[in-house]
Amino acid sequence: MGTDYTLTRPQVIYSDEIEVTIENIKKLIDKHKIQLGRYEKLEAMYYGEMAIHELKKKDSWKPDNRVAVPFAKYIVDTFMGYFIGKPVKVKHLADEINEKLVEFNNLNNIEDKNFELGKWACIYGSSIELLYQNEDAKTRTTALKPTEAFIVWDESIEPKPLYGIRYGVNDRDELVGAFYTRNEFYEFKGESLLEPQTHPFEAVPMIEYVHNTERMGIFEPVIPIIDQLNKAISEKANDVDYFAEAYLAFIGGEADFSEEELKNIRENRVITYKGDPSSTNKVDVKFLDKPNADSTQENLINRLEQWLYQTSMVANISDESFGNSSGTSLAYKLQAMSNLALNMQRKLRASLQERYRLFFIITENVPTTQANEYANIEYTFDRNIPRNLLEESQIMQNIDGIVSKETQLGVFSRIDDVGNEIKRIETEEKDYKAKFDSLRDIPEQEEDADDEAD
Secondary structure, rough: OOOOOOOOOOEEEEEEOOOHHHHHHHHHHHHHOOOOOHHHHHHHOOOOOOOOOOHHHHHOOOOOOOOOOHHHHHHHHHHHHHHHHHOOOOEEEOOOHHHHHHHHHHHOOOHHHHHHHHHHHHHHHHEEEEEOOOOOEEEEEEEEEOOOOEEEEEEOOOOOOEEEEEEOOOOOOEEEEEEEEOOEEEEEEEEEOOOHHHHHHHOOOOEEEOOOOOOOOOHHHHHHHHHHHHHHHHHHHHHHHHHHHEEEEHHHHHOOOOOHHHHHHHOOOOOOOOOHHHHHHHHHHHHEOOOOOOHHHHHHHHHHHHHHHHHHHOOOOOHHHHHHHHHHHHHHHHHHHHHHHHHHHHHHHHHHHHHHHHHOOOOOOHHHHHHHHHHHHHHEEOOOOOOOOHHHHHHHHHHOOOOHHHHHOOOOOOOOOOOHHHHHHHHHHHHHHHHHHHHHHHHHHHHHHHHOOO
């Protein structure tokens, strides 16, 4: 594919309120289309379509390998596995509200939605979530790529979503989609704009998820390094082919092999050359080799790979040194990726809070008196890293009696829900006490029976 590998900067679309017409909607879509080239390139790189494939072809007699290592995919998938490979835990202290959250999350397969929204934000720099009510009056959510949906922001000091647009092209090459305002949505097709329909969210029912404030993809800043790495690896593969197909030189003599003799040389890797018995010239038979730059190439590849992971801030967990690390050493090696994850965590938490704010607005979901309880939802992010359970258990013993039971149990990574674990402990203690009391009562009952017999 003839991809343009010049990236535009991420852009945010702002607007004043407009008259809702198909012409004005198309103008906003045209502004968004400026970004499509960038999105297509980032997506292509994630799928392994690299700039190395677009380089000018070499002469037919030269080796021309095009090795495209999927570094972009590795960076995205490694970071996402570390960041929310363990699903985000969402909880409210009120049981009746928590039950509503669990029902909504299960209905929408929210763990998978969170991962996809985060992954697309890492690839493109942003992603979009659309909320809607289905025919059963259930709140549903769908994840959208920024290639098919975008938000138009107002121009206030603290910009808020003013409009949302989802669009595409049908099989008749007609523009189709929907235009969302804070109270209504309009479906459109070709040049036709249908009558508005109301929605219950009291806000644009689209939420943006971003990787960072700049809306840059996680591997976007290191694209030049990825391109140079693929070029260096490809040249190394070319050198291997070059040496495998090196020319054979007869210096001081002239060879005239038959087809059968050439076949024998290829199959047995043995050259027998008698030469001219009457000649006094010494014949030297050898392959013509260009200077070997293997060590230089290896140094370049290693240096580029080091820069790649250092500047993308994503750890190379396939490195052998990771296998021998634990505790504090592992934490230091993951420090840069941890900082990157913390930044995205703050962005993700804000988007999740907006999701549940819209969910709480609808009275079928939560009573009006509890509409503001979305602000009291607790979000727990747990990094997906190897844990030293022995070390954690020792820490728990050392802090016993110094901190609360909740804090103490929170140290142990095998406990997913500290609150439930405390309840289980209390239940076990009550059961144990009840059994102990029942056993203690048996001798007293026997003694009373003996007294009555006397």
